[in-house]
Amino acid sequence: MTKPDWIAIDWGTTHLRVWGMTASGTIVDQAKSDRGMGSLSRDEFEGALHDLVGDWGCTGPMIACGMVGSRQGWVEAPYATAPCPALPDGLTRAPSATMDVRVIPGIKQMQPADVMRGEETQIAGFLSLNPKWDGVICLPGTHTKWVHISADEVVSFQTFMTGEMFALLSGQSVLQHSIGNGWDDAAFATAVSEAISKPEALAARLFNLRANELVNGQCRDAARARLSGLLIGAELAAARPYWLGQSVAVVGAGPLAKIYTTALTAQGVPVTQTDGDRATLAGLTAAYRRLKATS
Amino acid sequence: MTKPDWIAIDWGTTHLRVWGMTASGTIVDQAKSDRGMGSLSRDEFEGALHDLVGDWGCTGPMIACGMVGSRQGWVEAPYATAPCPALPDGLTRAPSATMDVRVIPGIKQMQPADVMRGEETQIAGFLSLNPKWDGVICLPGTHTKWVHISADEVVSFQTFMTGEMFALLSGQSVLQHSIGNGWDDAAFATAVSEAISKPEALAARLFNLRANELVNGQCRDAARARLSGLLIGAELAAARPYWLGQSVAVVGAGPLAKIYTTALTAQGVPVTQTDGDRATLAGLTAAYRRLKATS
Numbered sequence: 001m002t003k004p005d006w007i008a009i010d011w012g013t014t015h016l017r018v019w020g021m022t023a024s025g026t027i028v029d030q031a032k033s034d035r036g037m038g039s040l041s042r043d044e045f046e047g048a049l050h051d052l053v054g055d056w057g058c059t060g061p062m063i064a065c066g067m068v069g070s071r072q073g074w075v076e077a078p079y080a081t082a083p084c085p086a087l088p089d090g091l092t093r094a095p096s097a098t099m100d101v102r103v104i105p106g107i108k109q110m111q112p113a114d115v116m117r118g119e120e121t122q123i124a125g126f127l128s129l130n131p132k133w134d135g136v137i138c139l140p141g142t143h144t145k146w147v148h149i150s151a152d153e154v155v156s157f158q159t160f161m162t163g164e165m166f167a168l169l170s171g172q173s174v175l176q177h178s179i180g181n182g183w184d185d186a187a188f189a190t191a192v193s194e195a196i197s198k199p200e201a202l203a204a205r206l207f208n209l210r211a212n213e214l215v216n217g218q219c220r221d222a223a224r225a226r227l228s229g230l231l232i233g234a235e236l237a238a239a240r241p242y243w244l245g246q247s248v249a250v251v252g253a254g255p256l257a258k259i260y261t262t263a264l265t266a267q268g269v270p271v272t273q274t275d276g277d278r279a280t281l282a283g284l285t286a287a288y289r290r291l292k293a294t295s
Numbered sequence: 296m297t298k299p300d301w302i303a304i305d306w307g308t309t310h311l312r313v314w315g316m317t318a319s320g321t322i323v324d325q326a327k328s329d330r331g332m333g334s335l336s337r338d339e340f341e342g343a344l345h346d347l348v349g350d351w352g353c354t355g356p357m358i359a360c361g362m363v364g365s366r367q368g369w370v371e372a373p374y375a376t377a378p379c380p381a382l383p384d385g386l387t388r389a390p391s392a393t394m395d396v397r398v399i400p401g402i403k404q405m406q407p408a409d410v411m412r413g414e415e416t417q418i419a420g421f422l423s424l425n426p427k428w429d430g431v432i433c434l435p436g437t438h439t440k441w442v443h444i445s446a447d448e449v450v451s452f453q454t455f456m457t458g459e460m461f462a463l464l465s466g467q468s469v470l471q472h473s474i475g476n477g478w479d480d481a482a483f484a485t486a487v488s489e490a491i492s493k494p495e496a497l498a499a500r501l502f503n504l505r506a507n508e509l510v511n512g513q514c515r516d517a518a519r520a521r522l523s524g525l526l527i528g529a530e531l532a533a534a535r536p537y538w539l540g541q542s543v544a545v546v547g548a549g550p551l552a553k554i555y556t557t558a559l560t561a562q563g564v565p566v567t568q569t570d571g572d573r574a575t576l577a578g579l580t581a582a583y584r585r586l587k588a589t590s
Contacts, residue, residue, distance in 0.1 A: 110510060164469065199494065200532045238496050
């Protein structure tokens with residue numbers, strides 16, 4: 001087996017993923033575990049990483065992004081302040097006697113206050129795949145980010161808790177009894193449209209999902225799609241300054257990226273979609289190349 | 296000890312409260328437990344009630360309101376359909392060989408679909424305490440209800456999940472790390488005002504509570520008040536057709552009723568406040584009197 005020249009690490013709250021890479025950017029190995037930042041105390045990070053890559057024989061650097069660099073992570077990689085390049089200068093070295101791990105800093109914005117950690121690497125990756133690109137990037141997730149890019153810099157960004165709200169409301173609120181596991185495209189589209197055109201009514205529409213099942217026997221799959229559509233529609237209403245009259249790059253994968261693309265397209269927004277993992281790996285690769293070029 | 300002539304029962308999802316009453320409406324005994332509907336299977340209701348009132352020696356009827364009458368309760372008391380009197384005709388008898396328990400029906404609304412169970416009794420109680428009253432009643436709670444009353448009837452109503460949203464966001468979302476236990480009146484007032492004037496921005500403001508602590512060290516007590524203000528402000532924006540140009544009766548108690556009163560007063564709405572327990576007991580008493588008058 002080819003020994004990797006360096007290792008790419010995506011280390012979020014709930015997951016740890018690693019790729020063994022050649023200097024030219026070929027993947028020669030990969031692994032993952034559920035030992036995310038949220039489940040580790042500070043002295044457990046080194047072991048969790050060693051368990052995955054210890055036998056890969058890599059003597060080069062390891063480049064990490066994500067919550068591993070938060071205050072509760074392995075080592076705090078202080079935020080850069082927007083406006084700034086997606087990949088700011090300065091990686092933070094994690095405390096390890098056996099491994100050379102460098103953590104990419106997150107980005108903060110002072111007014112309105114906002115933060116990102118991990119997405120900056122996906123943005124850098126997207127920009128390395130699409131040089132000279134200007135416009136708006138949407139990164140759907142538990143905390144969806146809208147990011148305005150100009151001249152290779154993160155100009156401003158805004159975070160929406162839409163994914164977390166959906167999980168809480170569908171899984172833990174009274175609505176859980178009325179929400180199925182299926183989907184209904186038409187119910188989603190209608191709900192997005194309603195929420196965008198009258199976002200102030202959101203608070204009045206949520207309990208209606210429960211009552212509609214009790215009173216009218218509303219289908220639970222449609223209720224799931226409708227809840228998602230109401231929340232994403234409310235997000236689009238609030239994020240309008242980002243996407244109105246713009247072309248939007250959705251960076252992500254799976255059903256979530258698809259429904260954001262669907263919702264934006266229905267608003268007449270031109271959307272391109274880029275796989276989130278591909279963007280992450282391209283961003284970590286860009287950080288590796290910069291490290292090699294400057295060391 | 297005076298034997299009660301009848302027993303008043305408030306049986307919700309999380310609590311069971313009972314009062315021993317004389318025919319003339321004096322409380323001679325009371326008790327409560329945490330054996331709410333949510334923790335009981337159908338054959339456990341009789342025992343849970345007997346544990347509280349079994350030794351009171353009451354041979355008269357027991358009048359119950361709340362989730363005890365839901366499909367998952369002791370016996371389903373089918374919804375009356377609005378518009379209808381707050382206390383519709385017809386109590387549903389619970390299956391018991393030893394106790395005469397009658398359950399007050401909830402009220403449903405077909406379009407937009409909505410339901411209430413328990414609040415109808417508080418409304419009936421409020422109306423028995425305030426005869427000939429027309430206007431809007433707000434019942435703050437986990438699921439706050441806004442109710443339009445005219446000519447002694449529930450004309451229409453709307454439920455807001457504001458209380459449940461606050462509990463989920465402050466206790467279980469990423470915001471929990473930034474939310475303290477204290478309070479800040481000014482932060483609450485500002486947030487209500489912001490949310491009412493620009494409700495479409497709600498989705499963008501929530502994560503800001505987290506980021507503001509990380510970036511600016513925002514006070515956690517202020518964050519708690521601000522989250523509450525944003526959610527109640529969004530509710531008030533959506534409930535505007537109920538309160539605009541109306542006088543509002545807030546039926547409830549404690550800090551929650553107080554902050555609704557504060558928020559409405561700041562909008563120039565004349566508010567009267569009635570204790571929720573007093574309204575519940577008055578409603579159960581009205582149901583008892585009607586039962587005696589017709590049997």
